[in-house]
Amino acid sequence: MTQPIFIESTDSDNSETFIKFGFGLAGINFVVHFGFLSQLYIANMFLYGFAIAMLLLGYLKRSEPRHRLKLAGDGLTFYHRANTVFVPWENIQRVGIPAQDRIDGGKEYDFIGIKVKDPELFYDTFPLRLASKLLIEQRPLWLALAGKGCATGQCVPEDFIDSVECKLGANRIYRGLIAMFVHRSEKLNELLGFHFYINSNGISGTPANALKLIQDTKNENMNR
Template identity: 30%
Template sequence: MDNKNAILKVRAQASRHGIEFLLVGGIGLVFIMLFNLLRPGEISIVEIFLVSSCLAAIFVGFFKTQEPYYSFTYTNQLLIYHHKVGHWQLKRENFHHSGVPKVEQGLEYLELNAVGIKLNNIDEFLTQIHPRIAGRLLIEQRHIFMQVVQKHCKNGNCPSEWLVEETDYTAPSGQLYKGLIAMFANRTQHLRQLTGYDLLLPANALDTDIWQFSADLNRWKLNPSEFINTRLQKDVSN
């Protein structure tokens, strides 16, 4: 039976197996230290390598546990993106379509390792995003944005506003934004100009590959109830 109030929560690849990494790294480190204490002689190169591997596993596990357990929540009317410093939400009516951004590379096109979202109304989105997550996304996604800029500035002459976002932005509605929200808005404007999309969703925040996730978003847009219930039934069967 179709459930009009169903909610689908999606877990990101980035948050998976954090506890497992911590346990394996911690147990391995304790075992190696005990082994080295109980046997005579100096520590070997192999033991140093194993200790380094265990420490690396502990660090990876720690950072994974800092990520939100769920990265996306779907409802019939909202898409919510969860980040470790906050979240943003997008109304279904404001979602135009999604796809994989591409930039020209010679005679071919380079696909970015992210999913792009085109909005119907950027002003509506800006009114609900918090400056803290806006600032963090500006930093985290800069390397993806610079890939786009570099492909459009092969001669090295890039517009200055592409390289450093301005701290003032006037929305189509006439609303004036300042600070981090304005910088984020200017980034979205440049992204749309260069790729046709306003927002980027990095691959490590997704539960599938970028092409499948993009298709899922478009399915949610067309028929949210059917998409959510199909996914919930699939998750139960698995």
């Protein structure tokens, strides 16, 4: 395969359409408001608000990266509007689609999971701003696992409380925001078997195809 290989992001799709629609709606509403139907004040204000919402959504989608993943000879790069993170192939133990067999009867989640061999190396190079964004974006997955695990009596509620201090291994202690990310990643690894989660709803194509592409690229480069 010719490398690097890019897996596109769908989060930026239709950004220009939303922006054009917002400007168009605002322009039409302005003409109608002041030229013909100035008495429809409430309806005009609603349409102005809707136009502004479309513009904001369009500009937000435009800020999303065009690519979600880059697969190169040295490793995998994950792109996010907050930052990027690089994981070398040598530090990737396996990739897969997480499923919580023990709690959820084998249900698969809408993520591609990455299990790393050396968690400390992974956490030490992880951008804080990206960690902060992922803590928010992946909160539904975190709460779903917490609710199902505790409902079956198989977890301690304190395990799902974000900690500002986290000990990893014998001597390494993380503090602050990165400690919250480390604590959550380690708990997710315990429950689902992966440290890092990429939302599969934000990538082009099917999760199975993206997963196969990652696995094939990793195997090709590791066998060289």
